[in-house]
Amino acid sequence: MIDHPNEEQLVLYYYGESAESAEHLAACENCRESYQALQRVLNTVDSFPVPEREEGYEARVWDELKGQLQPLRPWYRRWPTWRPVAMATAMAAMLLAAFFAGRTTKRPALAETVQLRERVLLVALGAHLERTRMWLVEFSNARPRDGRLDIGWEQGVAESLLEENRLYRQTAASNGDYAVTALLEELERVMVEVAHSPTSMPERQWEELRQRIEERSLLFKVNVFRSQFENREAGRSTTL
Amino acid sequence: MEDSLAVALAKGGDGDAYRLLVERYSRGVFRLAYRMMGNEQDAEDVVQETFLRAYRHLGRWDGRSSFETWIYRIAANYSLDLLRVRKRTSVTSAEGDHPCFGPGPDRLLHSREVQRQVAATLETCSEMERTAFVLRHFEGQSIEEIGVALGVSANSTKQSIFRAVHKLRRALEPLVNHP
Numbered sequence: 001m002i003d004h005p006n007e008e009q010l011v012l013y014y015y016g017e018s019a020e021s022a023e024h025l026a027a028c029e030n031c032r033e034s035y036q037a038l039q040r041v042l043n044t045v046d047s048f049p050v051p052e053r054e055e056g057y058e059a060r061v062w063d064e065l066k067g068q069l070q071p072l073r074p075w076y077r078r079w080p081t082w083r084p085v086a087m088a089t090a091m092a093a094m095l096l097a098a099f100f101a102g103r104t105t106k107r108p109a110l111a112e113t114v115q116l117r118e119r120v121l122l123v124a125l126g127a128h129l130e131r132t133r134m135w136l137v138e139f140s141n142a143r144p145r146d147g148r149l150d151i152g153w154e155q156g157v158a159e160s161l162l163e164e165n166r167l168y169r170q171t172a173a174s175n176g177d178y179a180v181t182a183l184l185e186e187l188e189r190v191m192v193e194v195a196h197s198p199t200s201m202p203e204r205q206w207e208e209l210r211q212r213i214e215e216r217s218l219l220f221k222v223n224v225f226r227s228q229f230e231n232r233e234a235g236r237s238t239t240l
Numbered sequence: 241m242e243d244s245l246a247v248a249l250a251k252g253g254d255g256d257a258y259r260l261l262v263e264r265y266s267r268g269v270f271r272l273a274y275r276m277m278g279n280e281q282d283a284e285d286v287v288q289e290t291f292l293r294a295y296r297h298l299g300r301w302d303g304r305s306s307f308e309t310w311i312y313r314i315a316a317n318y319s320l321d322l323l324r325v326r327k328r329t330s331v332t333s334a335e336g337d338h339p340c341f342g343p344g345p346d347r348l349l350h351s352r353e354v355q356r357q358v359a360a361t362l363e364t365c366s367e368m369e370r371t372a373f374v375l376r377h378f379e380g381q382s383i384e385e386i387g388v389a390l391g392v393s394a395n396s397t398k399q400s401i402f403r404a405v406h407k408l409r410r411a412l413e414p415l416v417n418h419p
Contacts (some may be wrong), residue, residue: 007409008402015376015401017383041412042405045377048358050274057270058263065262065291066255148321152297199293200321 004028010035014042104240121171122142125180126229132187133222135161139194140219144203151194151201158195165191183221190218251298255290262291265308267317275374276319278359286322290315305385312379313389316371320356320390323367356413361411363405372397373404 005013005021012018013025013035025032054060080083142149169184193209213219241260248259256356266287293314294301299347301310362370370392381389387397 011402011405037261038409040416041409044354044412044416045358045408046356048270049355051280053270058266061266061287062259062262065288068292069295
């Protein structure tokens with residue numbers, strides 16, 4: 001039995017997405033006619049007119065646009081992209097230093113290594129919570145316009161925080177620190193939702209998320225944990 | 241100046257470099273926006289918003305696709321959002337403000353009817369069907385690229401295009417194949 005291509009296969013062939021039908025079309029007159037009818041329709045669509053723009057249109061677009069462009073911050077001031085990397089690098093460097101210190105010095109260095117590792121973790125987690133706090137504040141204080149909110153910036157930050165957050169949550173869970181794990185889990189759910197939402201978020205969705213942040217006192221909890229870490233870190237600094 | 245260099249300079253705060261990109265692609269973005277929105281005012285808004293968003297997110301362009309493809313994606317996604325909002329808030333005219341071009345009275349009449357049908361049929365397509373079709377048919381983007389741009393699977397993109405083509409075929413065939 002001969003398999004004649006259906007309309008969908010002909011559409012794919014027309015757009016060059018598949019060459020499967022080529023051989024059949026060359027041999028089958030009926031299908032060729034059917035394809036030509038489709039071709040005529042789609043070629044006609046090309047005549048769909050677009051009004052020409054006046055001469056100097058490009059300059060007009062630029063003139064209207066330039067007043068709205070805020071100066072971009074130089075790359076080294078855009079913390080969402082480089083700070084986590086720098087933090088991770090610093091952490092890795094310090095942990096490596098601690099590791100090598102443990103290997104190259106005598107036994108008593110082991111305790112110092114553990115202390116150093118904990119200290120690095122406290123500093124890094126404190127910094128992570130500070131960035132998360134800033135992000136939550138920005139998100140909660142945003143002002144939707146015409147029923148929508150452009151969350152492009154918040155999404156970029158959420159994506160970068162999410163990676164760090166997972167790492168810290170896993171570390172906290174493996175250390176048996178259940179309170180920190182629970183907080184990071186809650187934060188992760190909000191970050192995931194923001195990261196996976198459309199850039200233009202409907203105001204209703206934003207309002208629901210904002211209320212969830214408020215009802216679960218996420219900002220308050222983040223502040224409490226952050227200051228606890230700072231105090232613990234300050235306490236250790238005086239003893240180290 | 242190549243797009244990648246202009247983007248790098250614009251990221252460093254060089255306004256003239258971004259101006260070059262705006263001037264290079266504003267007509268193309270307008271054409272895409274007009275085909276999506278069906279009227280000049282909305283298309284102009286899409287052009288402004290597209291270049292504004294692109295500027296804010298210049299850091300996200302990683303050079304894997306061309307700058308042109310990237311900016312068209314932003315325009316298509318914004319148009320899609322706008323179409324959804326428009327659909328909820330207003331009733332649009334099936335005729336839009338599509339101008340008519342073409343020589344000779346008979347051909348003019350026929351061509352006008354065809355153009356009216358194209359515009360009216362695109363109005364009946366869902367936002368996703370219209371976006372996928374415009375990107376495939378007019379912008380020449382592949383089904384895979386469109387799927388990535390709109391955040392849907394290649395199969396779902398394909399189905400949207402098939403449905404749009406089917407609707408256009410039903411509306412235009414009597415005019416085109418049996419005029």
